[in-house]
Structures are given as structure tokens and as C-alpha cells.
Amino acid sequence: MQVTIDENSGFCFGVIHAIQTAEDYLRDHHELYCLGDIVHNNEEVKRLARLGLRVITQEQFRELHDTTVLIRAHGEPPLTYQIARDNHITLIDATCPVVLKLQQRIHDFYCNPDKKNWQILIFGKKGHAEVVGLMGQADNKVIVLSSMEEINKVDYNRPSMLYSQTTQSLEQYYQLIDLIRARYEAVGHGDMFHYADTICRKVANRAEQVVEFAKRHDTILFVSGEKSSNGLYLSDICRKANPNTFLVSHVDQLQDIDLSGKESIGICGATSTPMWLMEEFKKRL
Numbered sequence: 278m279q280v281t282i283d284e285n286s287g288f289c290f291g292v293i294h295a296i297q298t299a300e301d302y303l304r305d306h307h308e309l310y311c312l313g314d315i316v317h318n319n320e321e322v323k324r325l326a327r328l329g330l331r332v333i334t335q336e337q338f339r340e341l342h343d344t345t346v347l348i349r350a351h352g353e354p355p356l357t358y359q360i361a362r363d364n365h366i367t368l369i370d371a372t373c374p375v376v377l378k379l380q381q382r383i384h385d386f387y388c389n390p391d392k393k394n395w396q397i398l399i400f401g402k403k404g405h406a407e408v409v410g411l412m413g414q415a416d417n418k419v420i421v422l423s424s425m426e427e428i429n430k431v432d433y434n435r436p437s438m439l440y441s442q443t444t445q446s447l448e449q450y451y452q453l454i455d456l457i458r459a460r461y462e463a464v465g466h467g468d469m470f471h472y473a474d475t476i477c478r479k480v481a482n483r484a485e486q487v488v489e490f491a492k493r494h495d496t497i498l499f500v501s502g503e504k505s506s507n508g509l510y511l512s513d514i515c516r517k518a519n520p521n522t523f524l525v526s527h528v529d530q531l532q533d534i535d536l537s538g539k540e541s542i543g544i545c546g547a548t549s550t551p552m553w554l555m556e557e558f559k560k561r562l
């Protein structure tokens with residue numbers, strides 16, 4: 278049996294930077310709070326917990342004073358920075374530069390007096406940390422579109438500006454754009470609709486790479502945390518290219534998968550999957 282790890286899998290630079298920042302701090306300190314999971318992968322969260330990284334919720338954050346808290350790659354809304362100032366919390370900000378740029382764009386648009394009557398739309402997952410951070414840039418006066426059906430929420434007599442959460446599917450984003458554009462055109466307001474392509478290419482390009490990798494192997498083990506939206510999206514794409522795809526998060530799950538007779542196993546993962554975890558799968562196989 279030949280086992281190959283996809284060399285394009287593994288953390289994106291935003292996550293690598295956040296983890297590196299935490300590890301650097303923990304070299305000289307015994308603990309560091311992190312607002313939410315630093316990455317949507319339990320195994321990596323457990324490894325960092327052993328180094329002293331303590332994941333806290335928003336509620337716990339509000340109760341903290343005079344300490345240091347890490348902001349992960351997904352970013353945070355302005356309210357988090359305000360609470361930190363009020364409670365004398367030092368923030369170590371590891372917001373991914375791609376997310377930071379998108380936050381700034383939304384903020385600038387929202388503050389532009391010429392755009393007062395506009396609707397800001399975000400294609401994203403409701404409640405996802407990045408989306409919460411983006412909504413905060415516009416005082417939460419945002420319409421979040423999580424599915425195509427939700428385009429009914431848009432007022433087609435008012436102009437709108439559409440952005441996307443960075444980890445959304447490029448294909449679905451352009452489907453959504455076509456649907457919204459058609460609705461505006463149907464009421465004679467085609468020029469009122471604008472959008473920005475704000476999908477991170479680290480994720481978008483992964484789709485093509487994953488398809489190519491999946492087709493080269495008998496069976497695919499897609500390693501990802503169950504909470505990772507990028508993981509669910511990519512594993513779905515993987516399964517379409519190779520129906521013999523298994524979504525796994527822990528090596529013990531291997532005992533439930535029948536790999537007898539398979540000659541070529543490919544191991545790949547999401548942008549939140551650590552390389553060491555994929556190597557652990559390879560070793561166990």
C-alpha cells in the first residue's frame with residue numbers, strides 16, 4: 278500500500294502566523310488566553326493547550342482584567358477592542374492580513390457618507406467568527422446571506438454592496454452574484470448592484486488542487502476538524518472527485534475504515550489541518 282500526503286495541504290499562512298505568535302509568547306510565559314479556538318482543529322488545540330494556550334469564550338473575555346489575550350486569524354469586531362481597553366487587557370492581534378484588509382474595506386464603505394442608503398451584504402456563515410468580526414465593522418447593519426434562498430432579504434429598490442467571507446466557495450459566490458444581479462435587473466435596477474471578490478485564494482485554489490489529488494488515489498483520507506467550514510467544503514469537493522473519501526479527525530477512526538485491497542491512499546486536509554496530524558495518519562497506516 279502506498280500512502281501519500283498532499284504537499285499542498287496544511288495550514289494557510291494566516292493560521293501559521295497565529296500559531297507561531299502563540300508559541301513565541303508561550304516560550305517566555307506559562308499561559309496565554311485565546312479568544313475562541315485558534316484553529317478549527319481539536320488535535321492542534323489540544324497540543325497548544327499543553328503549551329499553555331487557554332481558549333476562552335466571549336463571556337469569559339468580558340470578565341477578564343489586566344491580562345493578555347490573543348486574537349486569532351479570524352479577527353474580531355471593534356467591540357472586542359473596546360472591552361480590552363476598558364478592562365486593561367493587552368491584545369496580541371494575530372488577525373490574518375487578508376481578513377484585516379476586508380474588515381477595513383467594509384468599515385470604509387460603511388463610514389462613507391455617500392453610501393448611507395446602501396445595503397451591505399455578506400456571503401458567509403452566520404455566527405462564524407470571521408463574519409461576526411466583519412459585521413462589527415458596520416455596526417452589525419449587514420445582511421448575512423448563508424444560502425441562495427436568502428436573497429429575498431435584499432431590498433431590490435436600494436443599492437447594495439456584496440462581500441464574501443474569505444473562506445467561502447468561489448463557485449457558490451459567483452452563483453449568488455448572478456442570482457442577485459438577475460433580481461436587480463428584473464426590476465430595472467441592474468446598476469444598483471455591486472460586489473467585491475473577497476475570497477482568499479489560499480482556499481479557492483485549494484479546491485482545484487484537491488480534485489487533482491483525489492483523482493490520483495484509490496482512497497482519500499480527508500483530515501479535518503468537524504467545525505472547520507473550509508474542511509467541510511473541501512472534503513465535499515474531494516468526495517465528488519473520488520467517492521472513496523473519508524472525513525477523519527483522529528487516527529483512532531482508522532479502525533472503522535476498511536482499506537483492504539487499496540493500493541494507493543492519499544491523505545489531504547483543510548487549511549486548518551496541521552501537517553503533523555496528517556503524518557500521524559500516514560504512520561498509523
Ligand code: SF4
Pocket residue numbers: 289290291292350351373374375376443444477478479480548
Ligand atoms: S484562509 Fe486565507 S484569509 Fe483565512 S486565515 Fe488563511 S490566509 Fe487568512
